Amino acid sequence: MKFTYFQFKNFKGIEDEKLDLSKIPDSNIFTLVGLNESGKTTILEAINFFKHKPEKLEVLDLKEFKVEDIHSLIPINKRDNFNDIISIKAGVEVDETHIKEIKKEFEKNGFKISKIDSVFSYTQNYYFENSKHIKSKDESLWSYTIHGRKKNAKKDRPLDNESALIASRYIKKHLPSILYFPNFLFEFPEKIYLDEDVLDEKHLFYQKIIQDTLDSLENDLNIADHLIARIKSDDANDKRNLNSLLGKLQKKLTDVIFKKWNQIFNKELSKNEVVLFTGLDDEGTFIEFNIKDDVDTYRISERSLGFRWFFVYILFTQFRSYRKENKNAFFLFDEPASNLHPSAQSELLKSFEKLPKVIYTTHSQYLINPKWLESTFVIKNEAIDYENEEQYNSKNTNIKISRYRDFAVKHPNQSSYFQPILEVLDYKPSNLELVPKVVFTEGKNDFYTLNYFKNILNIKEKVSIIPGTSASNLETLISLYLGWGSKFIILLDDDAEGNKQKNRYIETFGDIVKDLIFTLKDVNKYWEKFEMEKLIEVTDQQKIITEIYGESKLNKTLLNRGIQELFIKEKNLEIENKTKDNFREIFDFMKGTLKKL
Template identity: 25%
Template sequence: MKIIGFKINNYKSIGSTENFLSVEPKVTALIGKNESGKSNILEAVGKLSFDRPLSSSYLNNKNRGASGEVSIIVHLEYYQSELNEFEISQANTSISFTDNRVVKIEGGLSELLNDDELLMEAIQCVLEMNIRSVWGNDSNRIKSVQDYLNGLKAITSQVYINHSARLGNLKNWITNDYTSKEDLIEKLEIIDNCLTKYYSLLPSVYYREQYPQLEASYKYDDIKNIFKEPNHIFNRFLLAAGITEQEIVEAFEDPIDGNRKTVRNRIARKIQKNIEAEFNEFYNQEKIEFQVEFESRVFKIYILTDDKAMNLSERSNGLRWYISIFVDVLSREYKNKSLVYLLDEPGVYLHVNAQKQLLELFLRLAERDNQVIYTTHSPYMIDSRDITNVRAIEKVEGGNTKVFKSAYNQNLSNDSKMETLSPLVQAIGADLKFNIGPSTSNNNLITEGITDYMYMNAMINYLAIDSALNIIPSAGVSNINRIVSILIGWGCEFKILLDYDKAGYNEYDVLVNKLDETLEDKILFVSCNEEVVKEKMWSNPQTIESLISKDDFKKLSTPYDGSSSSKKLAAKEFHDKVVNKEIQLENETVSNFQTLFEAIEIQKHNIAIVRD
């Protein structure tokens, strides 16, 4: 199952309103000022586990200004492969953590459990047993058995915490003189297997609080202690490479010299195959090779570049950090379930290109039914090709954290808007210092806002246009003149796309009559109407949504109805469904955008033929 959102109540700086984090199916980025609460959001989610309730220490992290208690609700939905496997229709699931006793289930997973006849029959059979005749008369044991059975009664509304251990205890406690012991054990095993299967649908959460770096060398005596720490970065390195503890022991302790050499060669091959090959796919700044040596009971790691070997400690801090997070993330894929990676400020030690490659690593992870949520202040850690996955976090007056569904929200306070949006603005092109900003050679197109950006990007994808168009969404039509002023100063080529409406006319007036009259040649309207007629623009407005046919809007679960509340939701759903090829667009929509793209001077022969 994939997570679609978290509702976090009263945890640290987070209150009981504006506290829902919408999560993308693949990668979600959180941006905001320092101390805005981004890390608190990751921490609140990162300390969760679907197989246990909230701890007392978690509940003690209460927002001091809140009247309610700490709780968190996780909203999930099935992957398509799960819908196919279990032959079910989509139904969202909510998992509620409200205290330190139970984890509540509602929705799709509850229905899945309830519809499993084999599971329900096995539970009913166990519940009908006479407790004392099956498990004896010991009062303490009877109390535990009763508690375990009560959990089975509530199996469709509560997670059966530590289910394998509990069911194992029930099997072990059955008295030897109970005549149907084997039949009962079979029923308990059915329950255990079913719960294991269904609970494995729930993702695991991996919260990376710190970023320990892989060292250049490890003494064997220290390694023997490190084996007891499963999350130690050296253990993660071994796990990612597929190296066992026994192999390390044999590499140092086997009394036969030839055997030691054999296992050491095997270890080297595993590192090359399982780490080096994948690492070089993403870290293309230079091709590197990993070499390990076993010297005087010390495990040493070397990095080779252009046949020059250097001790890992001699390489840059950025490369070491990247290797460490790479092997740590890689090692987490061993579980046969999806993972949600929570990363606080990843890439802080990396140079620009390495940060971009980290985004590629995130996307690769997401292809394996995983999700990544990370915080950042860096423009390089935002994918300028798709900024719809960015969420803005702000701390408002009174100290509470506010979560916005997008970074382009007009409700962001003015005093924090510029700092909050700084990495986003830089990523999409408000500073030429960054090589992912506006281009001096590409066509820059300024749109009124994020919804225009989403529709345009979706249609460029749909029509398979091989274009160098660089879309820069403004935070509202009235801010376009500010972006234009900067681009003029930098000598960038650009065009401006305005809605053919009252707001579009007002900005047109500012641009042409107050800023620079030559800008008239750079302004386009979504209607492709070359004539600016004030009265017509006010009485018969045309927006980017006007280019979408009514039939295509009907294909959305939240179609645009003219209201501001449906505007971004419809644009986001349209974007995602078009990019993921989940809907077939009508010729009317395709033709309207083809006309617009021709007006923008994306060459006509680059546009794909209208799809039947």
């Protein structure tokens, strides 16, 4: 069972928007990007406001998690006299296994079912008059199509009210958990009490986490028989068995937590380990989590803030996949790991792949994976004036949700909204390897285009390409290579700017560079006034744009971004022979010219 969409109406700054997850059914990670104040957090809060959740995180006292007063959800510009509803709607898709189980539930209640739609929806409406919440009018609506009949009836018909309780009861029980973590900075208990009759819901919540860690040992273990009973027992064999279990559990926790710590922070904490203590006091049986270094043992609360954040994150997420029931959780993370350094963020990103479902917000390029762009959404607040982002008008707040592809096509010049995506696709000079013979290009677009077609042509010979920042800004690279005595050539477009800069560089540096700077016309005399994009046949340009952005008009910006993404993904399209011949001619020219140096 999975969520296919969420739709929100009048929730804070969202007038009426839908977050559609159904177009990317195979994705389990969804990214929200946008400017500050764009509304990314509001979307997570709206999803978290969904009523039916098998697990509740309220017991953790997470900061900024609860909606203390429903009136705070009224859109700011409507607070003076709000006479409308705040609505949260979710689409839920059930698979064949669930459909069979729902049919069985109906059979127990005297119905024979012939057809059940695989997609259900649930709407929760909150009514307001004069900006006051009218709780008595609130409603929860299930919508679905079920055909069948009572066992003594002769004809099938659509079942409605009489089937609502049966269907909704089953679906609510099996809905994915929605687990919203604005952060992981909350108090971890010194003792977790394990008895079933514990009254504190926080300990009941942590018991499920303990069971996850037991399940990770894959030996059919449970808290009651293998922890509680042995803790209470005075039998020597029970104590040995308890120590054996604790030893295995400590090793598993240590391996998972500190292995991930070493990966993310590039530190080797080989002498640190998780140590578990168990006991019995006036409140019942308990287990304690501790961290032991080379000499001393510390409670989790005594470790640094950063380590506590990391420890809880790993404990709550990386063991979740072992849960036997309701493991289909939907994790919501708001700016995760924003306080970590870039390499740690990149490593943390990999841990998302082990989670059932994730929606997360980010401003960071290091938390963008190019392979997940199909499931990336741009969040835009129309109250922000794009031309003057400091001018913010809360009265016109209107949060919009767009798929990244669609937004980039419709607003190619509003790249600030998805700047982290462009940065992660962009060429990174820090990765540059200076080599004896290179080709300088005008900029990153030519760099990506040449490298992409190098892959398509399957050219094995090493042709090292270094991008400048523009045709007019190659002096530094030229000066460096001349000073080092290293060999290079420069390839420019044959437009007016390319020819102007070619002549300027020759005038600046003299005859020493005269035979090192070329325009496309020097490669092929028929390429006069050509820019690099013109070497790509129009049909191929359209194919590249369509592959990444769907059916869109030819656009130079979209073409270059499309090539960047295809290159990053290592996805080679079928290209016209004319285009291949053009780029084969360029590479033959570059290789031949470099060989003569």
